[in-house]
Amino acid sequence: MYEDQNLYYQLYMMDTMLLAALAMQGRYDRILELMISQSENISKLFIGLSNYFLNSFKVRDLEQVYPDKKLLLNLLIKNIDFDKVLVEFKNYNADKKTKLNLYILALLSEAKEKEKFIVPLIHTYKEIYPELNKGERTLFYTMINNFISGKTRDKFINEMFDLIKFVTSKKTLVTTGFKHFNIQNFKMSILISLRVKDIKWAKEFYISHLKYLNETEQEIAKGFALAFLYNADGEYEKSNEEILKIKSDNDFMNYDLRTLQLKNYYELSFKKPEYIENLIHGVNALNNYLITNKKVSVRIIESGKDFKKGIKLLLKYVKSDSKEREDMKFELTKMYSQIRNYWIKEKIEVLIN
Numbered sequence: 001m002y003e004d005q006n007l008y009y010q011l012y013m014m015d016t017m018l019l020a021a022l023a024m025q026g027r028y029d030r031i032l033e034l035m036i037s038q039s040e041n042i043s044k045l046f047i048g049l050s051n052y053f054l055n056s057f058k059v060r061d062l063e064q065v066y067p068d069k070k071l072l073l074n075l076l077i078k079n080i081d082f083d084k085v086l087v088e089f090k091n092y093n094a095d096k097k098t099k100l101n102l103y104i105l106a107l108l109s110e111a112k113e114k115e116k117f118i119v120p121l122i123h124t125y126k127e128i129y130p131e132l133n134k135g136e137r138t139l140f141y142t143m144i145n146n147f148i149s150g151k152t153r154d155k156f157i158n159e160m161f162d163l164i165k166f167v168t169s170k171k172t173l174v175t176t177g178f179k180h181f182n183i184q185n186f187k188m189s190i191l192i193s194l195r196v197k198d199i200k201w202a203k204e205f206y207i208s209h210l211k212y213l214n215e216t217e218q219e220i221a222k223g224f225a226l227a228f229l230y231n232a233d234g235e236y237e238k239s240n241e242e243i244l245k246i247k248s249d250n251d252f253m254n255y256d257l258r259t260l261q262l263k264n265y266y267e268l269s270f271k272k273p274e275y276i277e278n279l280i281h282g283v284n285a286l287n288n289y290l291i292t293n294k295k296v297s298v299r300i301i302e303s304g305k306d307f308k309k310g311i312k313l314l315l316k317y318v319k320s321d322s323k324e325r326e327d328m329k330f331e332l333t334k335m336y337s338q339i340r341n342y343w344i345k346e347k348i349e350v351l352i353n
Contacts (some may be wrong), residue, residue, distance in 0.1 A: 005045060005048040005049055005052070008041045008042070008044045008045040008048065009041075009045055011037070011041045012038055012041040012042050012045065015034050015037050015038045015041065016038065018034060019031055019034045019035070019038070022034070044098055044101075047098060047101045047102060047105055048101055050073060050077060050105055050108075051101055051104050051105055051108065051143070053073060054073070054074075054077065054105070054108040054109075055104075055108060055143055055146070057071075058108065058146070059146070074110075077105065077108070077109045077110075078109055078110040078111075080105075080109065080111075082102070082105070082106035082109065082111045082114075082117070083111075085102065086099075086102060086103070086106070086117075089102065095131075096124065096127065096128040096131070097128060097131065097132070097136075099124055100121070100124045100125060100128060100140065103117050103120060103121035103124060104121065104140075104143055107121065107147050115152060115155070115156075118144075118147060118148065118152070118156055118159070119156075119159060121144060121147075122144060122159055122162075122163055125140055125141070125144060125163075126163075126166060129166075129170070134175070137167075137170075137172050138172060138173060141163070141167050141172060141173075144163065145160075145188070148160045148163075154340070154342060157192065157195055157196060158196060160192055161192050161193060161195075161196045161198070164188075164189050164192055164193070165201070168189065168205065168209075173185055173212075174209070174212045181209070181212045181213065182213070182214075182217070183213060183217045183220065183221050183250070183253075184252075186209060186210075186213060186217075186221050186225075187221070187224060187252075187253060187256070189202075189205055189209070190202050190205065190206060190224070190225050190228055190229075191228065191256070193205065194228055194229075194232050195342065199229070199232045199233070202225075202228075202229060202232070203229060206225040206226075206229065210222055210225070220246055220247070220248050220250075220253070223242050223243075223245050223246040224246060224248075224253060224256075224257070226239075226242045227239045227240075227242035227243045227246070227257065227260060228260060230242060231260060231263065231264060234267075236264040236265075236267045236268050237264075237268065239260065239264050240261055240264050240265075243257050243260065243261050243264075251293075251295055251296055251297065251300060252297075252300065255289075255296075255300050255303070255304065258282075258285070258286055258289060259286070259304075259307055261282055262279065262282045262283065262286065262307075262311055263343060265278045265279040265282055266279055266311070266314055266315075266318070266347070269318050270318070276315075276318055276319060279311075279315055279318070280315065283308065283311055283312060283315060286304065286307075286308060286311075287308060289304075290304040290305070290308070303340075303341070306339060306340050306341050306344075307341045307344065309335075309338070309339065310335065310339045310341055310344030310345075310347075310348070311344065313331065313332065313335050313348075314344070314347055314348075314351075316328070317332070317351060325351075328351075329351075329352060332348050332351055332352055333348075333352060335348060336348045336349070336352070
């Protein structure tokens, strides 16, 4: 629990003890006032703790531990009409932190079209940022990050980058009392900024934030950042040189580097046909990695299958002659609607046009 959850619980217990004391003295005129205070604090405690539990259940495999039972908390939360609650909340004289918690609870619930709560959640976070303590600033930012991931990330990529810039400008992750800034935060900030083509910001972030990582992470992070920055600048051979230097046991990072290497081979194959062989071997290596590595997560496997499907079609295009390439336009157009990977989609658009 973070600070405010403890606070609401303590206030509720203080009200309870005070109510009992007043009842013993026959001061019933004060009891209703205290019960109102109790109900407010217990409601805020419930909202905050529900966020804490549901977020924990989301990032862990709840079904493995609790396979055959329904959670009462899920039963309660999934039947809340958050559209109605948040509309009514406009007329409710409460702290804005509760509003922030309600948006998060709506996103953790099974509410229909719940992605519509993401933008107001980010806006509310920025609005009340000065009122949050250091721990809350990091906690809420991390939770928002969890919502804008996977399929959601492409849809809200610009909002995600604006949020990263916001917390970076405030030094949110590097000035807390805990070691919240890690290689995952560093990696994501680099990748998101390059995704929206802000190479200048990515370079400045790399230079200014590498020093905040643990010494054991700095060398890996440096190579990772340089590999992606060289790729963004079109220096594909330099990018591959950096990739070969990196020794990491982080599966997500290794997957990103493997796919980056294939992207480099693809770009180089148009200038130097000998790189087509590298591309063929790289695709086979990626396939083998996804099939044989038992530690690879389901999320990586799904993303890898999507990327592999697209890169195979791009490889087929590179190997074709001019007539075959013209005939492949329909196949490329069809594939465009089936692929999620943004880089593959960009390359297909270039080929079609």
